[in-house]
Amino acid sequence: MKVKFIIFVFASIWLMLITRVFFLAIQSNNYYSELSQNNTIKVEQIAPVRGEILDIHNNPVAINKLGFRISLAPHLLSKKQKKNFEAEIDLIVKLLPSLDREKIEKNYRKKDSFYNHNFIEVVPFIPYEEMTPVYSILNLRKNIKITAAPKRFYPYKNIAAHMIGYVARANKKDIEENPLVDLIGYTGKTGIEKYYNEYLQGTPGQRKIKVNANNQEIEQLNYVPADENRKLTLSLDMELQQYISKLFDGKVGTYVVMGVDGAILSAGSFPNYDLNIFVNGMSHQMYNELSSSLDHPFTNKLVHGLYPPGSTIKPALGLLYITTDLNERWSVDCKSRLPLGGRIFRCWKHQGHGYTEIVKAIRESCDDYFYKGSLVLGNQKMSTGLKRYNLGAKTGVDLPNEFIGVVPSREWKYNKYKRIWNVGETLNMSIGQGDFLTTPMQIAQMTALMATGKLPKPHFAKFIGEQEIEAEYEEVLTKKESEKLSIIRKAMYQVCNNPHGTATQYLHSKVTLAGKTGTAQVIGIKQDIKKRKLEHELAYYNRSHAWFTTYGPYKNPQYVVMAMVEHGGHGGHAAGSIVSNIYNKLLELGYIKK
Structure with a gap:
């Protein structure tokens, strides 16, 4: 019995040893082989070359210098x-x-x-x-x-700078958000370069090589090329862009030329800067001068500028008026003064407009009409309707970090300030003042809505690679609003063509236009002032912002042109010539057929 037990023990031990030898010699072969490969085979990532950006005519606007x-x-x-x-x-x-x-x-x-x-x-x-x-x-x-x-280069330097954006050396935050940037070394920081960064940067390639103990390459085992040189074609026309930039020479502000389908043909923000200084690096002195300027050259005013819209919102608000509690026959007797709550709410025209209905109110920008109409509708209906028209929301344009602005309401004020709404704020809101803030891109989108009845999604990209970007629209108008939109269009036509229109005398366009001027105050007018100073008599930074938003041709809307000049005073006076010249150039370049 003892002998059998001893034999069993020896047999068990030998079986365990044989099993262990088998595991080490056979089963672990893959594991140790893999360890061995890691010591002799090296994998290198190949950085992709960033894709180029072209304009609508295939002119390069962002390329790579060798x-x-x-x-x-x-x-x-x-x-x-x-x-x-x-x-x-x-x-x-x-x-x-x-x-x-x-x-x-x-x-x-x-x-x-x-x-x-x-x-x-x-x-x-x-x-x-x-x-x-x-x-x-x-x-x-x-x-x-x-x-x-390769190094990024911008042939047009400062033209469309805020829209195109620039690339620069990546920082820790960039690398944390996108590990590939650590390999490439730089990334899109602003504008289209940032919005389409993931597409433009491509994907890395891979090279597997065998090296010796001194890290010297012995042979290449495998090679996978990088997916690179991805082309991005924009709807921007750089010839038109250069022309309009000269029109804004010395002015501060922004503009956009957009098809009613949302395709942006030209856009700019002023003052601008040479994009190449961010690639090559700039001195501390230059950076301090730019960053401390009161005209904010680093701000893309098209989507990051927040301004009181002034009278530019009157067509949209007028449409709400005549399709809710009022109708197109409702009128007021404007005497230029509306006493309310211990204050006097003035109309811009000192002697008043007299009998005024919706068309005249928009044509001559009668504040009193909109004051009194707002008392009928109330803040809630005004705010809800304007938000439905996409004010106080992102337009969806393909630029990063778009601002949304403010459409003030009772709820908004209480949530922000813990204070109740007062009726005077409703009146201020009705003429685009007070806490009301919009981006110029929102005003252009709203103008397209008035022109066609559809809300387009603005976009700069025309082709991403070979894929064409299709127009996107949103139906936001009610059936009644769509039926009465022609009344608002008639009023906007008269703004630009009737002898009493606020823009007529400032236009020399060969294209028949419809539009709306706006004068957005940047300082309040004291109640004891009976006659305010003229805009040119005010200190520059106290002057109102000048808006002019249009569409044309009137009978067959094709383009929206919006211009806003900071501290420009009256919208028609400051921007009328700019807008006229833009339409004439569109005609010359064949975008509009006469």
């Missing part, structure tokens, strides 16, 4: 390698005297460590023409690595 980057081998700061480190930098600076030696050393020391076995980038970009004469010399050095490094 150049090179210089990298040095790691661990050159050790005692044994120190002389090699100095020699390599001496050679680089000798052959390329435009480079800063201290900066090269600083870049190297920042990234060199015992754990880093990759080449260290010390010069991010050298132009092609500068590198070509010395390329063969540097490329033969085993401690120096020369690789292609």
Whole structure:
């Protein structure tokens, strides 16, 4: 019995040993093989080349300049390698005297460590023409690595700067949000460059190589090219863009030329700046001058500027009036003064407008009509209706971080200030003043709604690669509003064509227009002032913002043109000539057929 037990024990032990040997020799082979591969096979990611941006006629507006980057081998700061480190930098600076030696050393020391076995980038970009004469010399050095490094370039410099946007070196936040940016080194920061960054940057390629113990390449095992050079074609016309930029020379403000389908043909924000300074870098002095300017050149006023809309909202509000509690025959007797709650609410016309119904109220911009109409409708109906027209909401334009503005209401005021609404605020709201704030893009979208009865989604992209962007519309009008929209269009036509229209005398357009002027006050008028100063008599930054939003041709709406001049005074006076010239240029370029 004891013998059998001993044999059983020995057999069990031998079985366990054989099983263990089998596991180590056979089953673990894949595991240790994989470990072995990690020691000898290296995977390199290949940074994609950023896609180009083109205008509607395939003129490049954002391209890549050909150049090179210089990298040095790691661990050159050790005692044994120190002389090699100095020699390599001496050679680089000798052959390329435009480079800063201290900066090269600083870049190297920042990234060199015992754990880093990759080449260290010390010069991010050298132009092609500068590198070509010395390329063969540097490329033969085993401690120096020369690789292609495209650099973003904007041929039109400051034209459409806020819309196109720029790329710049990526920071920690950029890398956290998009790890690929760490490989590429730069990312879209503003405008279209940022909005379409993921598409434009492409996807990286991959290169699998075998290396020895010294990290030297033995052979290439596999190569997957990067998905790059993705083309983005815009609906912008840079010839038109350059023309309109000259019209705004010396002025502060913004404009947009948009098809009634939402395709943006031209847009600008002023003052602007050369996009290339963000790629190449700027001095602290230049940055401080730009950032401290009272005209805010860094702000894209089209979507980030918040302004009282003034009388530009009267067509939309008028449509609400005549389709809810009022009708097109309802009228007021404007005497230029409306006493209410211990205050006097004035109409802009000192002697008043007399008998006024909806068409005249919009044509001559009678404030008294809208004051009294707002007392009938009340804030709730006004606010709800204007929000339905998409005020106080994003337009959906393909630009980053679009602002939404404010359509004031009882709920909004209480939530923000914990204070109750008063009736005077309803009157201020009816003429686009008080806490009412919109972006110029919203006013342009609302104008398109008045022109066609449909709310288009504005967009700059025409083709993403080969895929065409289709127009998108939203039906927001009620059946009754659609039926009575022709009354509002008639009034907007008279604004630009009737002898009493607020814009007529300032226009010289060859295209028949409909539109609305607006004068948005930036300072309040004291109650004891019986006759206010004229706009040109006020200090510049106290003058009103001048709005003029239009569509044309009147009978067959094709384009919306909106212009807003900061501190420009009266809308027609400040922007009438600009808008007229834009339509004449559209006619000249064949966008509008006469």
